[in-house]
Amino acid sequence: MRLWLPLAVFVAMLVIIAVALYRPADRTVYSAMVGKRLPDFTVPALLPGKPGLASVAFADGKPKLLNIFASWCVPCAAEAPQLMTLKAAGVPIEGVAIRDTPEAMHDFLARGGDPYVAIGDDKTSAVQLAIGSSGVPESFLIAGDGTILLQHVGDIRSDDVPAILAKLKASK
Amino acid sequence: MRRVVLSALLLAATPAFANSNLPPAPLANTQLSNPAQEAKAQALMVTLRCLVCQGQSIADSDAEMAGDMRALVRERIRAGEQPAAIRDWLVARYGDYVTYDPPFRLLTAPLWIAPLVLIGFGVWFARGSFRRRRG
Numbered sequence: 001m002r003l004w005l006p007l008a009v010f011v012a013m014l015v016i017i018a019v020a021l022y023r024p025a026d027r028t029v030y031s032a033m034v035g036k037r038l039p040d041f042t043v044p045a046l047l048p049g050k051p052g053l054a055s056v057a058f059a060d061g062k063p064k065l066l067n068i069f070a071s072w073c074v075p076c077a078a079e080a081p082q083l084m085t086l087k088a089a090g091v092p093i094e095g096v097a098i099r100d101t102p103e104a105m106h107d108f109l110a111r112g113g114d115p116y117v118a119i120g121d122d123k124t125s126a127v128q129l130a131i132g133s134s135g136v137p138e139s140f141l142i143a144g145d146g147t148i149l150l151q152h153v154g155d156i157r158s159d160d161v162p163a164i165l166a167k168l169k170a171s172k
Numbered sequence: 173m174r175r176v177v178l179s180a181l182l183l184a185a186t187p188a189f190a191n192s193n194l195p196p197a198p199l200a201n202t203q204l205s206n207p208a209q210e211a212k213a214q215a216l217m218v219t220l221r222c223l224v225c226q227g228q229s230i231a232d233s234d235a236e237m238a239g240d241m242r243a244l245v246r247e248r249i250r251a252g253e254q255p256a257a258i259r260d261w262l263v264a265r266y267g268d269y270v271t272y273d274p275p276f277r278l279l280t281a282p283l284w285i286a287p288l289v290l291i292g293f294g295v296w297f298a299r300g301s302f303r304r305r306r307g
Binding site: 033070 | 224226237240263267269
């Protein structure tokens with residue numbers, strides 16, 4: 001009888017370890033800023049003729065999409081058509097380019113289209129760190145009062161578009 | 173032969189990290205000129221998780237984002253900010269996940285208490301075993 005307890009503990013440990021090993025782990029790092037106010041930032045323009053970006057632009061009462069991206073990032077090119085769809089649906093998209101150059105960005109926009117109202121030049125990932133983003137691309141839905149409503153980690157696929165539009169509509 | 177070629181190719185392969193063409197931030201790989209401040213920054217950096225490599229601290233990682241985080245830590249230390257304040261700033265953005273020195277909370281309590289409970293259990297179990305043998 002005394003031997004059953006250690007055996008039971010051993011089997012329980014085995015089950016816990018086996019379950020944890022076989023369950024695919026979610027390694028996505030989510031921002032803890034969702035539901036809070038967008039932190040203050042100001043980044044200069046990256047391209048001539050395209051304004052830079054400051055957090056005050058998000059406090060004008062209209063919900064917007066903040067897209068953290070880069071010309072050197074492959075999934076960013078993959079999500080370009082979806083951003084164009086969102087733009088066509090009337091969503092203002094503000095961009096923050098991470099560690100980018102004007103030449104590379106010019107080529108990037110020529111290839112995939114330009115859905116951006118503004119593109120801020122973030123050479124030190126400062127905006128990215130301030131908003132709790134850990135990679136490119138990431139998109140944040142910002143309510144008209146500057147509250148962060150939603151974080152989308154990774155590229156926006158075509159089947160993500162309706163959910164983003166619905167959330168945007170609900171926030172109006 | 174084929175096996176040799178394949179092994180050589182595997183050795184030559186590097187993980188496909190998407191990297192920009194920009195040089196690292198000035199303070200990413202340069203120590204602060206004030207040694208006391210650099211020591212403070214270093215002590216903090218080894219406790220902060222690199223978010224794109226996840227198994228490494230930002231002090232250990234070559235990832236660009238880790239470099240930008242080191243630059244952020246050094247800049248703020250140089251400006252006179254306390255390490256605890258910088259860590260709190262990052263925890264507010266990424267959660268406790270970003271630090272390797274998790275604070276004591278309800279959620280993290282088992283992390284700190286479980287080893288003590290296990291040691292207590294071990295001592296109790298060992299005492300029982302020795303006593304029986306003697307008797």
